[in-house]
Amino acid sequence: MKKPTLLKITAFMLGALCASVTVQAQDKGPFRIGAIVDMTGVYSAHGGPGGVQAVKMAVEDFGGEILGRKIEVLSADYQNKLDVTAARAREWYDRDGVSMIIESTDSASAIALQKLGKEKKRLTIFAGSASSSLTNENCSPYGIHYVYDTYALAHGTGAAVTQNGGDSWFFITADYAFGHALERDTSAVVKENNGKILGNVRAPLNTADFSSYLLQAQASGAKVIGLANAGTDTQTAVRQASEFGITQGGQQLATLLVFLHDVKGMGLQAAQGLQFTTGFYWDRNDETRAFSKRFYDRHNGMPSMVQAGMYSATMHYLNAVKSAGTDDAEAVAEQMKKTPIDDFYTDNGKIRADGRMVYDMFLAEAKKPSESTGPWDLLKINSVIPADKAWRPLSESACPLVKK
DSSP states (O other), X not given: OOXXXXXXXXXXXXXXXXXXXXXXXXXXXXXXXXXXXXXXXXTTTTSHHHHHHHHHHHHHHHTSEETTEEEEEEEEEOTTOHHHHHHHHHHHHHTSOOSEEEEEXXXXXXXXXXXXXXXXXXXXXXXXXXXXXXXXXXXXXTEEEOSOOXXXXXXXXXXXXXXXXXXXXXXXXXXXXXXXXXXXXXXXHHHHTTOEEEEEEEEOXXXXXXXXXXXXXXXXXXXXXXXXXXXXXXXXXXXXXXXXXXXTTTOXXXXXXXXXXXXXXXXXXXXXXXXXXXXXXXXXXXXXXXXXXXXXXXXXXXXXXXXXXXXXXXXXXXXHHHHHTSOOHHHHHHHHHHSOBOSSSOSSBEEOTTSBEEXXXXXXXXXXXXXXXXXXXXXXXXXXXXXXXXXXXXGGOOOTTSOO
16 A cells, blocks of 8 residues: 555544544533522622623633533522522533532532532532531532631631630621531630630521610620621621611621622721621732723622632633543542642632632721722721631541541
């Protein structure tokens, strides 16, 4: 056989092979990511439609395709209901072939997602839920907790307030998994710093009137009223505490989970002086401002730490899929854990064996109205909380994935 003929046959076979691979990739259909968020409820400003936008931005910036397939983002409103979360996630896995779910839900729904992801061997990224149990007793080889958790919030705000003289606490706590975990973790920090817990009261999600809870806290004589809640519940409690003159009477509010949009919703007149722990602030440096301007142009608002984290986590996931050459959850999780995170969100992030993404956090403070120069100029960063101080040490972990 002549060499030209052999070369033609070889070229033909290679072309046929490439065409076959392309057809197989197309036969799989789109590469699907699911974003399940609170679209209209108490947490919608922090994740919600903005979180979905952040995921879509990451997909577009990545190039819109992976493993020869177009990337498609599915989204759903979990309606603050655990059963809705579980049903939609199962539908996405079983019917729609979703490779990864990223959430900005409540902790009870997140724990259900964690268990389902483990059952289905699919990767789940937790960006909005807070319970530290997701990387402790409820950890999973397929679960990544990315933005914040109750341990970091407690060891940031709780430690700072107690060490500055706030050594007696009364908690007003959201009556579900997140609130209970946040109160538990903060109570431990207060006691570690020689403080006392004088009492607590539990308030249902989406409470409109905190007056009875605030009066109980006021009557306790505690120096600090710890708000172990979030979203519009925190906003309502802070505004009503201001109306009742509680802080003017000498008691301090410790807002244990506050987002940028909470401060904007409360207004600086009510929020000024509040200290809290955050993982991201849009105006911290040139990189955060550049991303946030792009986000603002699409969403008409600056990103919360959850929304910024959803972008960062999605990009980190897609890069891991590309490096691994597969969407197999075990392989991708391994790749995510061995690859450092260095982007606008953090320059020293890493994902540990328990699935916790650890990085430097910040102690922030709401500005006085006179200090603000614009509608989104709301915070100042008082200090950095180093990663080794912010997160639960692996030596204290109950996660069975951690080797001791």
